[in-house]
Amino acid sequence: MALYSKEFEVKARDFDSAGEVSSNLRAILKQLSLAPDIVRRSCIVCYEAEMNIIIHSYGGTIKIEIFEDRIRIIAEDTGPGIEDIELAMKEGYSTAPEEIREMGFGAGMGLPNIKANSDFMDIKSSKDGTVVVAEILF
Amino acid sequence: MTYFHSVTLDKDRCRGCTNCIKRCPTEAIRVREGKARIINERCIDCGECIRVCPYHAKLAVTDSLEIMKNFRYKIALPAPSLYGQFKDLSINQILSALLDIGFDEVFEVAYAAEIVSKFTREALQKGNLKRPVISSACPAVVRLIQIRFPSLIDHLLNICSPMDTAAIIAKKQAVKKTGLKEEEIGVFFISPCAAKVTSIRNPVGLEKSKIDGAFSMKEIYGKILEKAKTTVVRDLRKATMIGVGWANSGGEAFGTFTENSIYVDGIHNVIDVLEEIELGKLSDLDFFEGLACIGGCIGGPLTVENPFVAKNRIRKLAESLPKREQPPVDEDLVSFEEVKWIKKIEKSEVMKLDKDISKALEMMKEIDRTHKTLPGLDCGSCGSPSCRALAEDIVKGCATENDCIFILKDKIKALAEELNDLAGKKPPVIK
Numbered sequence: 001m002a003l004y005s006k007e008f009e010v011k012a013r014d015f016d017s018a019g020e021v022s023s024n025l026r027a028i029l030k031q032l033s034l035a036p037d038i039v040r041r042s043c044i045v046c047y048e049a050e051m052n053i054i055i056h057s058y059g060g061t062i063k064i065e066i067f068e069d070r071i072r073i074i075a076e077d078t079g080p081g082i083e084d085i086e087l088a089m090k091e092g093y094s095t096a097p098e099e100i101r102e103m104g105f106g107a108g109m110g111l112p113n114i115k116a117n118s119d120f121m122d123i124k125s126s127k128d129g130t131v132v133v134a135e136i137l138f
Numbered sequence: 139m140t141y142f143h144s145v146t147l148d149k150d151r152c153r154g155c156t157n158c159i160k161r162c163p164t165e166a167i168r169v170r171e172g173k174a175r176i177i178n179e180r181c182i183d184c185g186e187c188i189r190v191c192p193y194h195a196k197l198a199v200t201d202s203l204e205i206m207k208n209f210r211y212k213i214a215l216p217a218p219s220l221y222g223q224f225k226d227l228s229i230n231q232i233l234s235a236l237l238d239i240g241f242d243e244v245f246e247v248a249y250a251a252e253i254v255s256k257f258t259r260e261a262l263q264k265g266n267l268k269r270p271v272i273s274s275a276c277p278a279v280v281r282l283i284q285i286r287f288p289s290l291i292d293h294l295l296n297i298c299s300p301m302d303t304a305a306i307i308a309k310k311q312a313v314k315k316t317g318l319k320e321e322e323i324g325v326f327f328i329s330p331c332a333a334k335v336t337s338i339r340n341p342v343g344l345e346k347s348k349i350d351g352a353f354s355m356k357e358i359y360g361k362i363l364e365k366a367k368t369t370v371v372r373d374l375r376k377a378t379m380i381g382v383g384w385a386n387s388g389g390e391a392f393g394t395f396t397e398n399s400i401y402v403d404g405i406h407n408v409i410d411v412l413e414e415i416e417l418g419k420l421s422d423l424d425f426f427e428g429l430a431c432i433g434g435c436i437g438g439p440l441t442v443e444n445p446f447v448a449k450n451r452i453r454k455l456a457e458s459l460p461k462r463e464q465p466p467v468d469e470d471l472v473s474f475e476e477v478k479w480i481k482k483i484e485k486s487e488v489m490k491l492d493k494d495i496s497k498a499l500e501m502m503k504e505i506d507r508t509h510k511t512l513p514g515l516d517c518g519s520c521g522s523p524s525c526r527a528l529a530e531d532i533v534k535g536c537a538t539e540n541d542c543i544f545i546l547k548d549k550i551k552a553l554a555e556e557l558n559d560l561a562g563k564k565p566p567v568i569k
């Protein structure tokens with residue numbers, strides 16, 4: 001069981017709050033004595049998952065779970081889901097519409113970034129929504 | 139040993155108004171028993187509270203001019219921002235007036251800045267630093283990184299600031315010139331801010347700073363004005379455009395000659411960009427200059443002139459000077475090896491709840507629980523910067539629930555109602 005957990009709500013298209021969950025996570029992790037690199041990687045994973053909920057879903061939550069030896073980040077949303085997960089994991093693949101790209105998102109790097117910065121990653125998706133789970137080991 | 143820092147409180151002036159607690163980027167201030175308190179280890183000396191306090195109760199401690207007496211040969215190191223403080227004085231007038239105040243020599247920090255720019259360009263070209271390379275010239279930003287962004291420590295430009303570089307050169311040259319011992323030569327920085335004063339006592343990347351004292355620009359300002367009236371103007375200026383430009387934000391970035399550089403001023407803006415850098419979003423950037431003060435060092439808390447006026451003045455001054463790309467740097471003046479950091483910058487763990495992770499997590503749960511019972515207004519009336527911070531203070535045992543005026547009010551109301559009820563009750567013996 002997690003020693004600590006906390007859940008954050010993430011609203012679709014709420015760009016004003018973009019990055020807030022990962023900022024919160026940074027503040028939480030700063031209160032533990034973790035290696036700087038663990039903090040950095042956790043924040044990146046959290047940020048990318050948060051942005052994907054904002055951009056691609058109808059809204060969802062991010063749950064942070066901290067164990068003795070790892071951090072688990074669970075991003076769960078309701079939304080259209082990912083049709084082809086293998087394709088979505090490819091660097092540069094993105095279905096983000098033009099107006100999102102103009103805001104500087106949609107490079108198709110989010111999921112690959114989560115993969116690169118975590119020690120374990122799993123995606124489950126259906127046409128009702130998506131769950132991304134990622135873990136960073138201490 | 140307690141950590142020395144320059145920003146301090148004048149207790150008599152503080153009214154406990156709580157204006158400062160919210161502006162502090164590291165949540166280092168609390169108001170307790172009607173007076174502000176600074177949590178020493180958390181303070182990064184950015185000067186935000188000095189600027190925001192309506193009662194001028196926050197001060198930057200600097201050295202007294204008296205300490206000059208302890209040295210046989212005295213050198214002034216004016217920060218580039220000094221040049222922007224005076225309406226009608228040329229650089230040479232300012233420098234000459236400094237000599238008349240009692241210094242035997244002046245060594246321009248702006249001149250050292252040019253040399254630092256040159257070394258920075260070489261370091262960037264070598265390319266063995268993590269991108270973006272982050273400027274280490276503002277000590278408040280360096281400490282911020284140690285506390286809030288330790289993963290970015292490896293990005294810091296690992297060479298001395300212009301201030302420390304100036305001191306290294308000035309002392310070396312003076313020993314040669316005067317034949318005196320190093321201890322007999324006093325090197326004094328004329329500082330625009332508290333952060334620099336602190337960094338002399340707690341040097342960044344060095345074992346020990348070569349600087350013997352720091353004087354407040356505010357204090358020297360009046361003296362320069364006075365002496366400038368009668369001073370014999372000597373040709374002392376050696377700094378050129380790039381060095382003088384360092385006084386404004388963007389000056390250092392300009393001196394790197396890289397296209398992919400950005401500069402950001404104001405500590406809260408710097409935090410926003412550091413977050414982006416930590417997330418890897420700015421990895422195509424070569425150089426990042428972050429300065430705690432709005433406008434850069436001309437906006438330092440110990441400056442006199444309005445920063446926007448000073449900024450324009452510096453710009454005009456810099457443009458009137460030649461743009462020397464290759465300052466005369468030979469082994470005699472200073473070598474790259476001499477200004478390279480020799481001490482590792484350590485992360486600071488002042489935000490940590492406990493070194494044992496399960497204990498820390500237990501406390502965090504307790505903080506979350508307590509936070510939920512607070513009204514969530516973040517009003518600061520309790521003396522902590524936010525409801526979350528009060529919850530933290532309660533769990534750490536340095537505050538109580540009753541510090542929240544809304545909780546206190548509810549409790550008083552409940553108590554009053556109970557009193558009322560009791561007052562209405564009649565003892566059975568009375569008819």
Ligand SMILES: Nc1ncnc2c1ncn2[C@@H]1O[C@H](COP(=O)(O)OP(=O)(O)OP(=O)(O)O)[C@@H](O)[C@H]1O
Nearest residue numbers: 052056081088094095096105106107108109110111
């Ligand atoms: N939560 C989600 N719900 C629905 N589709 C998603 C979700 N997350 C990712 N996708 C799909 O996977 C694609 C790739 O995601 P990824 O995060 O790698 O890139 P991106 O979000 O398009 O761009 P970037 O993350 O670089 O801004 C998205 O374009 C989208 O089609």
Ligand code: SF4
Nearest residue numbers: 152153155156158191
């Ligand atoms: S701003 Fe801070 S230091 Fe100044 S009076 Fe208010 S509480 Fe005291």
Ligand code: SF4
Nearest residue numbers: 276331430431435438
């Ligand atoms: S920006 Fe300049 S004046 Fe302000 S704190 Fe940093 S070094 Fe000092």
Ligand SMILES: [Mg+2]
Nearest residue numbers: 051052110111
């Ligand atoms: Mg994405």
